Amino acid sequence: MQKSALQIARSAYQPKMPAALLGEVRVKEGAATESVADQKEIKQLFPNTYGLPILELVPGKAGQYPAINVGVILSGGQAPGGHNVICGLFDGLKRLNKESKLYGFLGGPSGLIEGKYKELTADIIDEYRNTGGFDIIGSGRTKLEETWQFDNGIEICKKLGIKAIVIIGGDDSNTNACVLAEYYLQKQCGIQIIGCPKTIDGDLKNNMIETSFGFDTACKVYSELIGNIQRDANSAKKYWHFIRLMGRSASHIALECALQTQPNVCIISEEVERKNLTLNDVVEQIAGAIAARAEKGLNFGTILIPEGLIEFIPAMKRLIRELNDLLAGNDEFVAISGDEEKRQYVIGKLTTEASELYASLPKGIARQLTMDRDPHGNVAVSQIETEKLLIEMVGKKLAQWKEQGRYNGKFSALNHFFGYEGRCATPSNFDADYCYSIGVTATQLIAAGKTGYMALVRNLTAPAKEWVAGGVPITMMMNMERRSGKMKPVIQKALVELDGKPFRYFAAHRDLWAVSTDTFIYPGPIQYFGPSEVCDQPTQTLKLEHQA
């Protein structure tokens, strides 16, 4: 493996940790917990892992630990810092007992099910310290949900002498981790399960988990690029840049990037849904900002769009549902030749509201909505290039306004989509420190015999030595939600809260950012070696959330 100069220099970085993790550690138990909602149902589903106490790691006389073998799984989409969780696990285990071993299950949860693994030795671990990516063992999207999968897990764990499995994943993977923990307790097979909070989307957070790892680095990479584009817009003064950002189920990334870069417009899907806005409303909001800047002679700017926008527009959601119903196994539709003929057929079959909305869409998008289907036969919403859709519709709106004398500017637009550019970036100091600390924390929870917990590191806007490490029972974060028609226990997903401090700060400043010539911020690339105020800052979201 050839390495870049940065990788070589960065491999020597020693992540910062909470003071409590530096010496000998003991586990302090707090009060018993309840789930955030639906206590009765959750308790019934998780008789053995419900109501457990919050845990905190504090300095104290540690016991003598026997050697312990641990397995680790990376689940779902990549997030910067995953390798450091694994490095923290390795170092933490070796600190407890040098004879301990760490096994990585390959390619995600399927590695556990299929018994594919490799032992992670010091040589391997050292290659991956402070690096991005999940390539050390790979990741995967198989869901751990079925009993036979769990039973397969028991077999491979027995073979390898594994006493605990650490699952690094998002809300769904951690929900499944808890189901697995409960099952293994019922089976009394002696395998503990610990989860770790991963996702660049930032939607796995709550009263206990302040942020998921990877969100910090990914947002900083996107903000670097948005800042560069803003500086270009401000220099060339001739383009509107429409920038779509990854994050389908929540707009935390768009909001954080807006706080870091102060663009002219940023759409927050949760607000669109709450206000019951139509696609036309969103188009008019953007066109309005463009027209207002044009009046000042500013025919350029930046617009941030969360990937999930389309699915948060209530009328679009209804249209998509109707399309899915209409087109499922519809041979009549398939038999029609010609895009325009298909389009007219669909227009004739939808309800009035859906039909009007569908007819108003650019033809390319309308085509995409009826032609491209995901493996389940549904509209492939994630394939829709929302930024291009908006450019086309905003352009038409501005042309109308020009005829009406309401707009007199020039509109040239460029489109961007940032997602894969940030998921495997070299972790920021914050994520490197946070992830390593999570990994070490997980080993302490394992040593204390805990299961059904998520490893927890809190107080994240303070210097790392003041961070607080511990564990939170996964059941505490659960409620019951309808999924594929069935009520299921799941970890509550965190959407952008419209009465939360980050959104309120954004809402209080966006009108100024929309028309100003000098409020763009240019964050520049993530720095690892410079002054602490450049290298060690958490996200603006965290800072605002922690503001008194």
Added chain:
Amino acid sequence: MQKSALQIARSAYQPKMPAALLGEVRVKEGAATESVADQKEIKQLFPNTYGLPILELVPGKAGQYPAINVGVILSGGQAPGGHNVICGLFDGLKRLNKESKLYGFLGGPSGLIEGKYKELTADIIDEYRNTGGFDIIGSGRTKLEETWQFDNGIEICKKLGIKAIVIIGGDDSNTNACVLAEYYLQKQCGIQIIGCPKTIDGDLKNNMIETSFGFDTACKVYSELIGNIQRDANSAKKYWHFIRLMGRSASHIALECALQTQPNVCIISEEVERKNLTLNDVVEQIAGAIAARAEKGLNFGTILIPEGLIEFIPAMKRLIRELNDLLAGNDEFVAISGDEEKRQYVIGKLTTEASELYASLPKGIARQLTMDRDPHGNVAVSQIETEKLLIEMVGKKLAQWKEQGRYNGKFSALNHFFGYEGRCATPSNFDADYCYSIGVTATQLIAAGKTGYMALVRNLTAPAKEWVAGGVPITMMMNMERRSGKMKPVIQKALVELDGKPFRYFAAHRDLWAVSTDTFIYPGPIQYFGPSEVCDQPTQTLKLEHQA
């Protein structure tokens, strides 16, 4: 103006300079020069600026300099480091005489023509040290070509007491700078003209100019992103990423990024042209690499594509020329309704070769080639999303091969385009140092009464203190080329040389990179504060070119 933490920290950076510029400086004249070709014609066109000597700045007793007013113009597309050229100019002028003034012409060359300017005072300059962008005075694409423009320039210079104009631009802008210098000498109006070599494309280089500024930073930003994407590809193991990179007239950016990141495939337009490859050849080359990796179970990877590829494919160039001829003012074509009808019409009118190629293109691209026209009525080649074109055609090719049993992999592709993300990035230490040195060098050329020169800083793979500063007569870099049907004197554009060391290194390694699982390099983001081997490296292109 709100600033990011990096901007604040970075504003204190003192660019490194050649030792010769640190103390008192004198100008040493070298031998007289000749243009690289067409000596007779160039000499005739530039009687006053032809044959001037190479200049070198060396330590020596400097004279007493009167206060001198200088104007500066940013011309063409943004490139990281432009602000530092201006900061170097400012500091250099003040060092010569504190009473000297620097004026910035606003919005590019049109600022000179229209007399729009602002004085760049110390307060303003300090806001822009080591920052990206051209926003300090803006840039523009107006060409300085007409006598009336030159005469307007004389007027505003008289008004402001300006004795010299520094033009920061690419090959065309510097060609025009020389025409202007010649004109002003003929007019004996006492205004000197000095050019500076700017362009992220890297195609303004020759025996004297080792690299244009901005190329280093832009390529490092793109390489950061490519590296992140490669790490993602290597973690998820399910996508082929097709990445188009800015750079229409040469493939230096793609080549440099390939050297920095070692992707599985990188197309070099100059090679495609030299080998007279067809679009189908390029498609088969890419499909072949994908099939070879699929045989090893590797259904993922990265492919770099230079923006200008389409125009380097000889048959495509001919097709585009035929389309331009066929469709110019073609009312018959306009009258046809229906995309498919238009397509069939075009297929029927082209020559056999062009017709077959056109018919083989994906319909969306075929439509784009006939519908979207640039302001001159020509096919808008730069609008073509070459990466999507290739994804579609490679997908079809692989499907054919699958039927024939020649390919048995999975092909899922994602597309990216990087350009605006890098043009205004915070300059790397290299570009910050190089640009500042160029600015200071320009002031010394001005003080020595020189005109028709490009400011020159050489020996760039050595530490900055060993860099050599001086000036090269712009005529020396010129030859005669056909432009819009007329023979014109122009600075020779540097294409990727297929017998040059950078390409040869690439060609010697690409077969390995194509199939290997562990040759990806992940450069990470540009660093400003760390160890010198991380922060101060020039491009791989420069390093290879300077290799003994």
